[in-house]
Amino acid sequence: MSEEACIFCDIVAGKVPCHKVYEDDRTLAFMDINPVAPGHVLVIPKTHYENLLGLTPGDLAAVHQTSQKIAGAIITGLKMPGVAVLQLNGKGANQVVMHYHVHLIPRNRPKDGIEILEWEPKPGNTRSIKSKLQKIQDAL
Ligand SMILES: [Zn+2]
Numbered sequence: 001m002s003e004e005a006c007i008f009c010d011i012v013a014g015k016v017p018c019h020k021v022y023e024d025d026r027t028l029a030f031m032d033i034n035p036v037a038p039g040h041v042l043v044i045p046k047t048h049y050e051n052l053l054g055l056t057p058g059d060l061a062a063v064h065q066t067s068q069k070i071a072g073a074i075i076t077g078l079k080m081p082g083v084a085v086l087q088l089n090g091k092g093a094n095q096v097v098m099h100y101h102v103h104l105i106p107r108n109r110p111k112d113g114i115e116i117l118e119w120e121p122k123p124g125n126t127r128s129i130k131s132k133l134q135k136i137q138d139a140l
Contacts, residue, residue: 008099012046022070026062029070032103037114039078039106043067049100051089067102074106082107084117 010016012028019031021041032040043066045059055063071083086103088095107117 006048006097006099008044008097008101009048012044021073022066024062024066026059027066029066029104036103036105036116037107037112039074039080041070041074041104043070043102043104045100050098051095051100052087053089055100063100063102067104071104074104078106080106080108082109084114086117 007016011018011030018028019033021029021031023029026047027043027045029041029043032042043063045055045063047056047059049055049059052060067085071085074080074083084103084105084107086105087101088103105114105117106112107114109118
C-alpha cells in the first residue's frame, strides 16, 4: 500500500475522521473502530512507516512514550487491571494497515476471553532454541 492510499495517513491529514484520544507533534492516538476489547486504542507516528524496521529512533521513542501515557490512562480511566501492548509487522504477523501502529488493548483476564493473547508457557526444544538464536545473531 502506498503512502497516498494509507488510511492512517488520511486520518493524520484530517481527511478521515477518528475518535482522537491524544495528539502531539509526532504521534496520534485514537480509538480502534474494530476493537478487540472495549477501550482498544491505536497509537501511530504521524509520519508514514510501513513497520518497525523502517521507523526512525525519534519516532520509535515518541510512539512508545505516547503508548506508555495512554496505557496508564486506560488502566486508570477504565479501571482495568491490565493492558496488552501489541505490535504486528508484516502480513505474516497479520498486520492489516501498513502504517506502523501499536495496539493498546485493555485486559481483564481470564474473563475477557481474548484467546489470541492467551498462551500457556511450556518448555521448548533446546536444540531448536539454540538454532534460532544462532540464525538471529548471525543476522545482526
Ligand atoms: Zn500511512
